Amino acid sequence: MTTPFTSLAEFRAFLAEAPGPDSAAISGAEERNGQLTKPPGALGRLEDLAIWYAGWRGDARPSLNAPQVLVFAGNHGVTARGVSAFPAEVTVQMVANFEAGGAAINQLSKAAGASMQVHALDLDRPTADFSAGPAMSEAEVVAALATGWNAVDPKADLLVTGEMGIGNTTSAAAIALALFGGEAADWTGRGTGVDDAGLALKAQVVAEGLAANPQAGEDALEALRCLGGRELAAMAGAIARARVLRIPVILDGFICTAAAATLEQAVPGALDHAVAGHLSAETAHGAVLKRLGKEPLLALNMRLGEGSGAALAINVLKGAIACHSGMATFAEAGVSDG
Incomplete structure (x- = not known):
């Protein structure tokens, strides 16, 4: 498939010109919803x-039949700094393992x-x-965005993106620092399980990343290029394509959300088709969600990634x-609505 951006x-x-939801379908x-056999608001967030x-599917009585999960994998040069508890070969x-x-x-x-x-992006490079x-040249980040863009099935009616990449929590922390400011330690966690010394080193590397790439603090897509990985860029590309196709998205954890945040910071409203x-x-992760105004659906202490x-x-x-x-309305069920 030919990608429409170079x-x-x-x-x-393309992101700025992407369509919004269908207002008639929302109405x-x-x-x-107001006619269903339940008290108003009884199903809460559902x-x-x-x-x-x-609204995003353009159907006032929609169905969800074809969800798609895309997992992108990439390797990070920053792992040479010792920021992960696992080697890049993992x-x-x-x-x-995904493929099996x-x-x-x-x-x-x-x-x-x-x-x-599953899409592996140049794992040997x-x-x-x-x-x-910079982690990537413009040509490299555009190629990774295109991989994600082209991976989305236009017939899907929901998209989830996940990732695998040793070192990518360091990348996500650096992106969050560039997008939202503060101190490196505010955005740096233990990832795969580094000890206290490893956590301190990781925060130092994150701070060095922004110092080495000052343009990342001025432009969100530059943050993705300079501090991201190919799998983060691919997730961003897939989420953007879903917006163009009006396919709703469920965001995964910290790494996915940091990648997606570059879209929202680049074009406000770019994640209106996504929920956490x-x-x-x-x-x-919670701090990034708060910045994006996204309330998570679940909180189960998970930190695996992968989507x-x-x-x-x-x-x-x-x-x-x-x-x-699927529920009946009061009229259909012959139930008095008061």
């Missing part, structure tokens, strides 16, 4: 979720009735160490839509 400027323009869904989904090994159906995300995707695809300069699937145990928390939340959204579209 530069970050063109990508930003119809709200009207239907009602809001169903109406939100209806990325390759876990990709093989042996990972948590495989089970959760299957349980949610979702198709799942890690990004550059961002503590010394869960609150992860990674320290800074696992978001995949689990697919069933919450399915429940919301099943109630909205």
